[in-house]
Amino acid sequence: MSPAADHAQSAAGRPAAGRRPAGSDTRGLILAAARSAFASTGYDATSLRGIARAAGVDSALVVHYFGSKDRLFAVVMRLPDGFVENAVALAAQGGDGLGERLTRFFLAIWEDPVAREPMLALIRSAVSNEQAAATLRGFVTDALLVRVAATLEVSDQHLRATLAGSQLIGMAMLRYAVRVEPLASADVETVVAWLAPTLQRYFTADP
Amino acid sequence: MSPAADHAQSAAGRPAAGRRPAGSDTRGLILAAARSAFASTGYDATSLRGIARAAGVDSALVVHYFGSKDRLFAVVMRLPDGFVENAVALAAQGGDGLGERLTRFFLAIWEDPVAREPMLALIRSAVSNEQAAATLRGFVTDALLVRVAATLEVSDQHLRATLAGSQLIGMAMLRYAVRVEPLASADVETVVAWLAPTLQRYFTADP
Structure with a gap:
């Protein structure tokens, strides 16, 4: 998935751009960690906390960018919003x-x-x-x-x-x-x- | 599919080896033509005659090696006999x-x-x-x-x-x-x- 596509997909979610200039890197790190975690341990056993740890960021940042595990999963899967x-x-x-x-x-x-x-x-x-x-x-x-x-x-x-x-x-x-x-x-x-x-x-x- | 696999698959069919030393080439030509014909025109519109023409052999040879369109299709698909x-x-x-x-x-x-x-x-x-x-x-x-x-x-x-x-x-x-x-x-x-x-x-x- 291209960063541009990621960005377009998340536009309907929480506002992230502008407030945090380095944000797209952090967001990309979280997405990569999430993709890997969902694929290796499955949806159920994957936690926002574990994804945050793998990405080297605070859990609060994951929530900030993606809101919930469902929404993060939907972005990883490129599913329609909701x-x-x-x-x-x-x-x-x-x-x-x-x-x-x-x-x-x-x-x-x-x-x-x-x-x-x-x-x-x-x-x-x-x-x-x-x-x-x-x-x-x-x-x-x-x-x-x-x-x-x-x-x-x-x-x-x-x-x-x-x-x-x-x-x-x-x-x-x-x-x-x-x-x-x-x-x-x-x-x-x-x-x-x-x-x-x-x-x-x-x-x-x-x- | 390897020629060996082809051969093993046809063992349950008509005896071809031995009688015709150059047979494996002919058989391979027919199989290649059949594979291409089934894929491009579909099972229904494919005829043994058309396959023979594409392989440059007589229709009787196709029947000799494979018996029927069903059997030829099964060999192409590597389906179990019958x-x-x-x-x-x-x-x-x-x-x-x-x-x-x-x-x-x-x-x-x-x-x-x-x-x-x-x-x-x-x-x-x-x-x-x-x-x-x-x-x-x-x-x-x-x-x-x-x-x-x-x-x-x-x-x-x-x-x-x-x-x-x-x-x-x-x-x-x-x-x-x-x-x-x-x-x-x-x-x-x-x-x-x-x-x-x-x-x-x-x-x-x-x-």
């Missing part, structure tokens, strides 16, 4: 209709060429690069889908989250990366109608 | 239980480290290489899943085939390529119990 929070909020609305809400949420990201690009890059890298694979694992499990499953009163939350992830990533692969027809050109409503019940079952059905 | 025929035979048993039969069939391939390797290589290549992507498209659509769907009396056979493909490839990605837990270590029966109804619905449910 991505993780929004996904978890969808789940907090309860199990009814969760499959459809999540399917629509994911398709909206993937239908947007700008938001799609870094996700595609992650999937491309994850099949051949262990660090990217670790990032994808953390993303599917700890950071996102497990937190969705955790809002529900169901057993096997981690397994359910990874099953949902398998359908969503397979859809991303065939529709957006490899572009298999007629799936690649099917309208969003058609895809939602087929995928939503699958996700609903993975999250809420009895095993 | 892979395509077996999948289509599963479908011919009818729609009832098709989801479970297909899920078991795919998992059996993926659980075998030797059979899995070339499939993994194809998925890895397909996300970044257009020729591999075209091969994967042909595999998911014309060569396999569409022929499964074609045995059923349902609408939208191509769309159903690609939906099933999205779940199967997503499972391959997360369980075998990226190895996301607990999916990577879940026992086969657990995965079958979750996936079979998804495939069943994609192939036979009303849209």
